[in-house]
Amino acid sequence: MEKLCPITFKSVDNNVARLNSSFIIVLFVFFFATGSPVVIGFIFLDFLVRGFWEPAFSPVSRTSKFILSNFQIKPKMINAGPKIFAAQVGTFISGAVLFCSVTGFSTIGCYFAGVLVFFALLESAFSYCVACKLYPYLRKR
Template identity: 35%
Template sequence: MRSLVCPITDEIVNERVTRANALITILLIVSGFIFNSVLFFIFLLADFFVRAFTEVKYSPVSYISSRLINVLNFSKKPVGKAQKIFAARLGFVMTLGISVLFILNLGAAALVVSGVLVFFASLEFALGICVGCMIYTYLILPFYK
């Protein structure tokens, strides 16, 4: 089996914060369906945009996650920033799809895409498994070789 290859940079982030981001992502998606409101998805879409495409240090979700990790006094665990940016871009695309499908009243399709995103976020939150690295290795990297 090939080893996974992630986008690489010298910049690092705290993995504990990224795992808390995943938990908040799950909670926002579930809340959007419970309250039948696209506003949760739009908020998450904006948050993923900030994380994926800007140089801003904190998005709203990552700011909350960072404060939560500090309050709980968890130690820092460094991880590469590039793979988390790639994962945030995937999250942005998926959340854009969820938002559009929800607005078009295609709830079943939105639920399927949401289920996939929640599954990916659950792997990150519970096990520290970044599906973005798998997608990068098998779907993106072969086109650059």
């Protein structure tokens, strides 16, 4: 199968994307500790903003950019397409977690959350975008 990833004319800072993933992991840890659907609601809305609206308005992205600028970390610009697609996938998975947590299917929701945390860990630690690897298979369908 050919290796394709969504390409756009926009660029994003890979450091921001990786820090965003770290924040998502921390938020999910907070969710696992508290079981609060409010935390998942926040994650869902943040992914929704990043994936389907304007990433500049994402609270997580804004926080990441603020931290990186204060530490004067030089941006590493990459194509935004894979990260937008990853945020769209994150929207659907976090939406499933939110739905499961408010309808009493919290065990199933935890499985979905675990998948999303695993994806975020790969992005945060290794800059490995699972959504980019899934994109060619989803595109064929």
